[in-house]
Amino acid sequence: MTDATPYTSAPLPVVIVDDHSIFRSGLRSDLDSGIRVLGEAATVDEAVALVTELQPRVVLLDVHLPGGRGGGGAEVIREAAPGAPNTLFLALSVSDAAEDVVSVIRAGARGYITKSASGAEVSHAARRVAEGDAVFSPKLAGFVLDAFGAVAGETAATTEELDRLSAREQQVMRLIARGYAYKEVAGSLFISPKTVETHVSAVLRKLQLSSRHELTAWALERKLL
Incomplete structure (x- = not known):
């Protein structure tokens, strides 16, 4: 399976990772019918085990999570990616702090959107990530540039x-x-x-x-x- 594999004919398999059960249940109910939630996790350790077991195409991943070695969402990506090579990660967080954005992007996240997004917007973003796109909330563009070490001007x-x-x-x-x-x-x-x-x-x-x-x-x- 390649990064550009489209998910148009069958529901997109995802896993939701967040330490607040009320948010997980709310997000699950708000996602559209083109998304199939395989499972949920609340900690770093649970997330790594679940992603490795279920092999979802996309993980909707909170940035701040208990457990593990304290690395939160970035640690989940680093630990789970080797065992789930076809899984992609979309960070979904209340935080728009530069350090949080940079941390998960450098760990390998394909996108970062804030929790102010609607269920329809999260569903659309998940599908775009599954198809190989990079998806970021517009206001985070500067942080994304920083994460890739962008330099001013064209050389x-x-x-x-x-x-x-x-x-x-x-x-x-x-x-x-x-x-x-x-x-x-x-x-x-x-x-x-x-x-x-x-x-x-x-x-x-x-x-x-x-x-x-x-x-x-x-x-x-x-x-x-």
Whole structure:
């Protein structure tokens, strides 16, 4: 299974990890019918064991959790990822503190959204993460840039890399790197999803990248988003 595997024909299997049972039950009831909750965990240790056992596609993960060695959500990712290589992690937290955002992103989270999001928004974000997108609440963009060590301005090397891409490919690259799905990019640029796919393939080839996740990291490092 690859990062870009779409989950459109069957419910997306997820695990909810949060130490507040009332939040877990509320989130479970608010998720749409395209999401199937396999299980819930309340601590670092429970989460690592459950994710390894159930192998969900996406884990909806709180940042601050009891148990383990005190590393919270970031520790869950580091400990569970080796045993669940096809599982992706979406942080879902009340916190928008820079240190929390940076911690889970560096641990390997594919997204970070705040708990002010609705059930529909969480469901949509989970599906986007499952399809290989990186999803972040807009106000967290600066922290995400910091997490990838972005530097101000475009360097000469970056300019040279961008020159490899056509104007249209650059447009597609920025939208894809921001986490938009192919259909969303197509609608924004008034082209077909198939054309978007062709442009993405060309961008990855020209930049010598292998996935949309790598493209997002590449763009973040160069402060192109």
